Amino acid sequence: MADKKLVEEITSMDEDFAKWYTDIVLKAELIDYSSVKGCMILRPYGYAIWENIQRILNNMFVETGHENVYMPLFIPESLLQKEKDHVEGFAPEVAWVTHGGDEKLEERLCVRPTSETLFCEHYANIIHSYRDLPKLYNQWCSVVRWEKTSRPFLRSREFLWQEGHTAHATAEEAKEETIRMLNVYAEFAEKYLAIPVIKGIKTEKERFAGAKETYTIEALMHDGKALQSGTSHYFGDGFAKAFDIQFTDKDNKLKYVHQTSWGVSTRLIGAIIMTHGDDNGLVLPPAVAPAQVVVIPIAAHKPGVLERAEEIYQRLKSVCRVLIDTSDQSPGWKFAQYEMKGVPLRLEIGPKDIENGSCVAVLRNNREKQVISIDNIETEIPKLLEKVHEGIYQKALARREQMTHRATNFEELIDTAENKPGFIKAMWCGDRACEDLIKEKAGVTSRCIPFEQEHVADKCVCCGRPANKMVYWGKSY
Amino acid sequence: MADKKLVEEITSMDEDFAKWYTDIVLKAELIDYSSVKGCMILRPYGYAIWENIQRILNNMFVETGHENVYMPLFIPESLLQKEKDHVEGFAPEVAWVTHGGDEKLEERLCVRPTSETLFCEHYANIIHSYRDLPKLYNQWCSVVRWEKTSRPFLRSREFLWQEGHTAHATAEEAKEETIRMLNVYAEFAEKYLAIPVIKGIKTEKERFAGAKETYTIEALMHDGKALQSGTSHYFGDGFAKAFDIQFTDKDNKLKYVHQTSWGVSTRLIGAIIMTHGDDNGLVLPPAVAPAQVVVIPIAAHKPGVLERAEEIYQRLKSVCRVLIDTSDQSPGWKFAQYEMKGVPLRLEIGPKDIENGSCVAVLRNNREKQVISIDNIETEIPKLLEKVHEGIYQKALARREQMTHRATNFEELIDTAENKPGFIKAMWCGDRACEDLIKEKAGVTSRCIPFEQEHVADKCVCCGRPANKMVYWGKSY
Numbered sequence: 003m004a005d006k007k008l009v010e011e012i013t014s015m016d017e018d019f020a021k022w023y024t025d026i027v028l029k030a031e032l033i034d035y036s037s038v039k040g041c042m043i044l045r046p047y048g049y050a051i052w053e054n055i056q057r058i059l060n061n062m063f064v065e066t067g068h069e070n071v072y073m074p075l076f077i078p079e080s081l082l083q084k085e086k087d088h089v090e091g092f093a094p095e096v097a098w099v100t101h102g103g104d105e106k107l108e109e110r111l112c113v114r115p116t117s118e119t120l121f122c123e124h125y126a127n128i129i130h131s132y133r134d135l136p137k138l139y140n141q142w143c144s145v146v147r148w149e150k151t152s153r154p155f156l157r158s159r160e161f162l163w164q165e166g167h168t169a170h171a172t173a174e175e176a177k178e179e180t181i182r183m184l185n186v187y188a189e190f191a192e193k194y195l196a197i198p199v200i201k202g203i204k205t206e207k208e209r210f211a212g213a214k215e216t217y218t219i220e221a222l223m224h225d226g227k228a229l230q231s232g233t234s235h236y237f238g239d240g241f242a243k244a245f246d247i248q249f250t251d252k253d254n255k256l257k258y259v260h261q262t263s264w265g266v267s268t269r270l271i272g273a274i275i276m277t278h279g280d281d282n283g284l285v286l287p288p289a290v291a292p293a294q295v296v297v298i299p300i301a302a303h304k305p306g307v308l309e310r311a312e313e314i315y316q317r318l319k320s321v322c323r324v325l326i327d328t329s330d331q332s333p334g335w336k337f338a339q340y341e342m343k344g345v346p347l348r349l350e351i352g353p354k355d356i357e358n359g360s361c362v363a364v365l366r367n368n369r370e371k372q373v374i375s376i377d378n379i380e381t382e383i384p385k386l387l388e389k390v391h392e393g394i395y396q397k398a399l400a401r402r403e404q405m406t407h408r409a410t411n412f413e414e415l416i417d418t419a420e421n422k423p424g425f426i427k428a429m430w431c432g433d434r435a436c437e438d439l440i441k442e443k444a445g446v447t448s449r450c451i452p453f454e455q456e457h458v459a460d461k462c463v464c465c466g467r468p469a470n471k472m473v474y475w476g477k478s479y
Numbered sequence: 480m481a482d483k484k485l486v487e488e489i490t491s492m493d494e495d496f497a498k499w500y501t502d503i504v505l506k507a508e509l510i511d512y513s514s515v516k517g518c519m520i521l522r523p524y525g526y527a528i529w530e531n532i533q534r535i536l537n538n539m540f541v542e543t544g545h546e547n548v549y550m551p552l553f554i555p556e557s558l559l560q561k562e563k564d565h566v567e568g569f570a571p572e573v574a575w576v577t578h579g580g581d582e583k584l585e586e587r588l589c590v591r592p593t594s595e596t597l598f599c600e601h602y603a604n605i606i607h608s609y610r611d612l613p614k615l616y617n618q619w620c621s622v623v624r625w626e627k628t629s630r631p632f633l634r635s636r637e638f639l640w641q642e643g644h645t646a647h648a649t650a651e652e653a654k655e656e657t658i659r660m661l662n663v664y665a666e667f668a669e670k671y672l673a674i675p676v677i678k679g680i681k682t683e684k685e686r687f688a689g690a691k692e693t694y695t696i697e698a699l700m701h702d703g704k705a706l707q708s709g710t711s712h713y714f715g716d717g718f719a720k721a722f723d724i725q726f727t728d729k730d731n732k733l734k735y736v737h738q739t740s741w742g743v744s745t746r747l748i749g750a751i752i753m754t755h756g757d758d759n760g761l762v763l764p765p766a767v768a769p770a771q772v773v774v775i776p777i778a779a780h781k782p783g784v785l786e787r788a789e790e791i792y793q794r795l796k797s798v799c800r801v802l803i804d805t806s807d808q809s810p811g812w813k814f815a816q817y818e819m820k821g822v823p824l825r826l827e828i829g830p831k832d833i834e835n836g837s838c839v840a841v842l843r844n845n846r847e848k849q850v851i852s853i854d855n856i857e858t859e860i861p862k863l864l865e866k867v868h869e870g871i872y873q874k875a876l877a878r879r880e881q882m883t884h885r886a887t888n889f890e891e892l893i894d895t896a897e898n899k900p901g902f903i904k905a906m907w908c909g910d911r912a913c914e915d916l917i918k919e920k921a922g923v924t925s926r927c928i929p930f931e932q933e934h935v936a937d938k939c940v941c942c943g944r945p946a947n948k949m950v951y952w953g954k955s956y
Contacts, residue, residue, distance in 0.1 A: 071526050123514060127511060
């Protein structure tokens with residue numbers, strides 16, 4: 003009974019996707035709300051997913067030569083205003099600190115929405131010679147953007163992220179870095195989160211405030227909406243000129259540095275939920291699941307069961323992140339509970355299993371059951387975790403393919419956007435007017451111009467003029 | 480010449496201790512200033528020390544059953560005001576956010592100076608039954624306190640810290656937790672930072688705002704000033720009543736929880752600098768040093784030297800955090816540079832060493848030289864790192880003992896406070912008036928009533944009435 007009740011509490015995806023999402027984030031205990039509007043509390047289970055993301059990504063950053071720093075939380079108004087496009091993009095959505103204790107500040111400070119300006123000021127201070135380059139810095143912190151509406155992980159007034167900021171001697175090196183970090187993000191999304199992504203470049207309209215080019219990885223959620231999951235920006239020397247970041251090069255000439263920035267955030271947790279989750283709850287990729295395996299004794303009062311379950315639990319500690327649940331709740335309740343929490347693998351061990359020297363592994367993603375020999379758990383469990391990863395990745399990939407459509411003329415585009423959730427591949431002439439019109443009439447935006455181009459048609463889907471850029475269009479979070 | 484120049488740039492400790500400190504934090508590249516007044520930039524070398532502190536402490540927290548969470552950065556004014564003593568303590572020094580974008584907020588938000596109020600609101604929401612207890616949460620984040628003056632690591636408007644917040648079914652359990660975490664801090668300070676600390680309880684005057692009891696670890700800096708290095712607070716049910724955090728106990732009665740909080744911050748880096756540093760720069764405890772060993776080739780142009788140095792470097796990677804410096808700077812410059820940066824051990828390897836199959840290890844703390852066989856580096860280097868740890872710990876302990884004085888009457892107290900830098904042990908009757916008078920006349924505050932009591936005299940050092948509490952007094956940061 004208890005298990006039924008638990009499952010009934012989640013709204014089904016098809017009934018109301020938004021409600022399904024909110025049910026999961028709350029009932030799987032990822033977050034809680036507080037009296038701080040638009041912000042969220044990351045509870046232990048939600049924060050542990052972020053810690054795993056941090057650990058893996060941080061290693062990838064270190065391997066590519068980056069160093070961590072910590073910049074101030076505040077940005078003086080005058081500093082934020084130094085780069086024109088940047089301040090225009092961010093000023094409307096920043097939180098302003100105006101008082102310290104009882105005193106009014108001489109100059110307002112904004113709570114960082116992103117830290118380009120702080121890194122630039124610091125770089126101007128510490129970069130003098132080509133010997134000081136490149137600077138490859140990263141920061142893990144929270145940032146604040148005063149959004150009107152909010153949804154856990156997807157859009158909130160404060161969120162956790164990392165922001166890489168690098169400075170290079172040449173444009174070429176900076177461009178290479180921009181692509182390198184985009185590739186790191188794509189590899190991370192696919193290899194660790196099991197989320198297939200489209201790599202591409204943003205149109206000018208969708209660029210980051212102050213960037214010369216913005217690259218992105220775009221993922222497709224269960225409901226057919228796109229989620230921008232990570233971005234990498236090439237700044238050229240625009241910020242360097244605004245902040246006067248110059249160095250003496252080998253030829254003894256004074257030159258401006260070329261810069262990049264790149265970031266991913268707790269939004270990735272939203273991507274995990276909406277890519278892999280189902281009507282029973284979360285489905286977590288094994289690489290970032292706080293618990294990869296839960297051991298559940300069956301008929302735990304029977305002699306030997308608890309001892310054997312405990313033995314398995316102890317042995318598994320050396321090969322994975324494992325839990326054991328010996329509470330007096332029913333096995334059915336426990337099954338539902340850990341399915342809700344998205345634990346990739348559950349191991350059932352009862353009297354009959356013990357007689358046979360085996361236990362039953364159940365994969366979270368498809369409920370596939372496998373009887374495995376207790377003798378072999380240390381080698382079998384990692385294989386099954388790999389199988390869960392592969393299973394959810396392939397499923398997400400197949401769904402994306404199924405939900406990716408083509409349109410060769412405007413009518414078809416509007417019809418597809420209205421009736422078929424997902425990505426639409428269509429040609430674009432490169433004109434901002436067409437992009438605006440497509441948004442107005444079809445309700446979709448350009449997600450990216452993918453690196454992997456495809457010749458869908460000869461003409462722009464909007465104006466019919468010759469076009470050689472294939473763009474992914476879609477509704478998005 | 481270059482090495483001399485480098486060393487000359489540090490003010491000597493005896494000449495001007497404050498200037499020596501500032502020289503070190505800047506020249507060892509721990510921090511940089513920015514246009515954000517009172518805040519600091521943690522540069523890669525400084526931040527890496529903090530990352531090591533985090534990693535070790537976090538493991539200790541996990542081992543004692545704690546879970547990490549993340550609470551919002553902002554606290555609504557009305558929430559901050561719920562506990563009377565707490566708001567009185569913090570309101571004068573908080574930064575206020577009054578606007579989001581162009582709009583004035585309906586209610587001001589303060590940037591968290593500490594998060595008791597947020598944890599309490601959350602606990603009221605998630606704690607219902609004795610089964611929900613204890614809640615043992617911790618958070619790594621930055622906090623803001625609008626200080627009038629600032630010094631890197633010691634006092635700044637924003638600093639990084641961890642704050643543990645726990646809720647328990649009984650007062651006894653909460654008290655045990657308070658002491659448990661104080662012991663974790665003391666163990667961490669001594670075992671990993673090589674800083675001897677006095678464990679004790681604060682007087683009522685020095686208590687944290689809202690606490691029933693505040694426990695502290697106090698360290699003695701090189702200049703004889705005390706540094707409060709970590710605190711652990713017992714709240715009783717004061718916050719629980721203010722925030723209505725109640726649970727149904729096993730006896731089916733509704734009860735208030737009992738709470739604790741405890742924290743350490745980047746201040747610990749200040750403690751490291753002022754405990755172990757010398758006129759040549761930083762001296763880092765091996766456990767938290769970003770690089771524990773630096774390999775420096777001597778006469779690197781001679782055949783075989785670079786190859787052998789590189790081989791040693793590669794082999795050491797598996798046993799410690801190691802660097803190699805093959806730049807074309809002179810060995811002398813490099814020696815000075817890595818002494819300045821406090822690298823615990825330097826390994827010199829030149830043509831003669833190679834002939835002998837040996838290399839020369841130089842301990843940062845006392846410049847002791849040891850010739851070690853290259854064959855044995857994997858076993859010898861960890862031993863030498865342990866020796867550095869032990870050496871700096873014993874030196875700090877001896878200095879503290881030497882700088883700990885006694886006073887049995889008021890005249891002696893005033894004289895000692897004026898002429899002998901360090902701790903003063905003296906008896907206290909427990910009266911706030913005496914504590915105030917001692918501060919006024921002798922310029923020292925009560926650092927703590929140590930757990931390890933000593934009978935210095937029968938009477939209060941101030942009023943002469945009978946006294947049975949021995950207190951550590953001192954000037955402090």
